[in-house]
Amino acid sequence: MLVQTTNSLRVAVLGSGVAGATAARTLADRGAEVTVFEAGFGIGGRTSTRISRDGPQYQFDHGAQYIGQPKTEIFKDGLDGWIKDGSVKEWSGRFASVDGLKINDTSKKGRWVGYPRMNSICSNLLHHENIKVKTETRADASRNGEVWELRHGKTKENLGNFDWLIASDRNSGAHHRKDLSSANVKEFTDGIRDIQSVKSITAMIVFEKALNLNMDGLQFTGNDPRFGSLGWVARDTSKPGRERNDGKECWVLQSHPDAAKQLLKGKYKINEIREMAKDVLVHDFLEILPYLLADSNAENNNIDVPPIVASTGHRWSAAFPIPTQQFIEMESQLITSKRFVACGDYFGKFSGKIEGAYLSGRSAANEIIGLNEELFQ
Ligand SMILES: Cc1cc2nc3c(=O)[nH]c(=O)nc-3n(C[C@H](O)[C@H](O)[C@H](O)COP(=O)(O)OP(=O)(O)OC[C@H]3O[C@@H](n4cnc5c(N)ncnc54)[C@H](O)[C@@H]3O)c2cc1C
Structure with missing residues (x-):
């Protein structure tokens, strides 16, 4: 009752x-x-949700990315309640996991996000x-x-x-x-x-216009050196309630756990860590974009990458527990x-x-x- x-x-x-x-x-x-x-x-x-304080109000879910398919009936009921009260909506888009040269479409798996923000x-x-x-x-x-x-x-x-x-x-x-x-x-x-905890680093970036990549979220599995530090990249703007009317696109780039461990070793100054997080993740994303764009847009061959107009980095010192x-x-x-x-x-x-x-x-x-x-x- x-x-x-x-x-x-x-x-x-x-x-x-x-x-x-x-x-x-x-x-x-x-x-x-x-x-x-x-x-x-x-x-x-x-x-959590990061919103820039300057004019354009760029918004990013820089922590948890989405709620996956519930594994328990109890959580399924909880999620249904959140959907009913409007604080969660389904994030439908194109998703893939990338392992070596193989890109596997994972779009059919259910994904839900906080609406209009993760928090x-x-x-x-x-x-x-x-x-x-x-x-x-x-x-x-x-x-x-x-x-x-x-x-x-x-x-x-x-x-x-x-x-x-x-x-x-x-x-x-x-x-x-x-x-x-x-x-x-x-x-x-x-x-x-x-x-113990798994550490993580995140970069939040804004492209001047839409990136011509027909995927909204990519998970990098395995340890392929071509993907550098990347574990996950997502077009945040494609999540419900995050659409923009200025044509710009917000992306979130997150590290692979092994990469974060290496990159953070011996580094303690938070401002330097944030700069490093941004620089490394953006560099690695730009490096693999031609490969991803060529693969996903084989039909139109347009692999132009628009300029990045804003970017910032974040460190999660305890992203995931190892209980x-x-x-x-x-x-x-x-x-x-x-x-x-x-x-x-x-x-x-x-x-x-x-x-x-x-x-x-x-x-x-x-x-x-x-x-x-x-x-x-
Ligand atoms: C980068 C990243 C990506 C992730 N991606 C996903 C994902 O895609 N899907 C998924 O399901 N999960 C994901 N997760 C994990 C998910 O975010 C967490 O499992 C979940 O949010 C943890 O919730 P919590 O309440 O246990 O802890 P938290 O969210 O950490 O909340 C604990 C809160 O307690 C506060 N606090 C601590 N001590 C005090 C005190 N003394 N007084 C007041 N406040 C205090 C802290 O400030 C904090 O806000 C991700 C996490 C990270 C970091």
């Missing part, structure tokens, strides 16, 4: 990505009073009368008797007291971070130490005595995917609902 009025349960959620937003929404729909703290400028975590999924989930959202607020949590006390990590401002805490990002439990250092949740912070078996076997981690639940895409069988984050966030909320049945009638 859907209860929209608030019950007395106050829940704090650290993180507004898919896991945190799903947990928050599941609880809010059942009447809990939820406050979501987000360290970043905007909502969405890795389902619309989380914005929409969090748009609820029982949910408050505070962005640019990295919250530190400490346990005081029966309650969680939250403070702003920088200003130390008191952010309130809560009955339950959901941590949706394993980085908040990392030993070099203060977020959970006074939370006394060792069962969680000890476990996550063994989880340990312990985390693969759980969907979330409940510590009942502390009224604490951890969730995120490093849990479960579908880690590193929006589906995994969704299932984990839902599981975290259900743990709290299950333990407070008298409140969630």
Whole structure:
């Protein structure tokens, strides 16, 4: 039964990505009073959207690219709900995977994206009368008797007291971070130490006019040296809601995991990394374009590449988790005595995917609902 009025349960959620937003929404729909703290400028975590601040407002999904065919009935239902409420639409276009000289058409696989931006999924989930959202607020949590006390990590401002805490990002439990250092949740912070991350770099570029390539997304598999650092390239402008009326085209280029590892080795200065990400990915894309254009446009032979009028780079220091078996076997981690639940895409069988984050966030909320049945009638 859907209860929209608030019950007395106050829940704090650290993180507004898919896991945190799903947990928050599941609880809010059942009447809990939820406050979501987000360290970043905007909502969405890795389902993020970059919009340039200058005149033309170039827009890019620079993190997660699309939602693939659901692997579980639970996520299929969730995705259907997002489609119904208009925050997700199908991205139909031409897609291929490129392995060596073989280009395999993968257009028939279902792909869905946040509408009109990737972060619309989380914005929409969090748009609820029982949910408050505070962005640019990295919250530190400490346990005081029966309650969680939250403070702003920088200003130390008191952010309130809560009955339950959901941590949706394993980085908040990392030993070099203060977020959970006074939370006394060792069962969680000890476990996550063994989880590694795959790094990634992204370039966002704008062509002056449409690129004459009749594909909207290309996945580079294998380790063919001709593709250099590339793992994925996409015509962002071809996604629903991203169409432009000035004729320009926005593209997102993402690294192959092995390439990112090599390229980032020993590099720590963020501005230099962003420049490097942009330069390397753009160079590698321009190098292979003649081959791709010749193949995909065999009929018309037009392999002109329009000038790039804007470009920028980004680094993901923890793009995809490499979870340990312990985390693969759980969907979330409940510590009942502390009224604490951890969730995120490093849990479960579908880690590193929006589906995994969704299932984990839902599981975290259900743990709290299950333990407070008298409140969630
Ligand atoms: C480059 C890239 C491409 C990808 N492509 C795809 C794809 O095509 N399809 C797919 O399914 N998945 C893809 N993914 C993976 C997908 O984005 C993630 O699996 C999913 O978005 C993770 O959601 P999450 O909620 O677990 O974590 P996140 O989205 O990382 O959210 C965690 C949030 O918590 C916040 N936070 C942490 N600590 C605190 C604190 N103390 N206080 C406040 N806020 C805090 C962080 O700022 C962050 O916003 C991609 C990821 C990347 C990086």
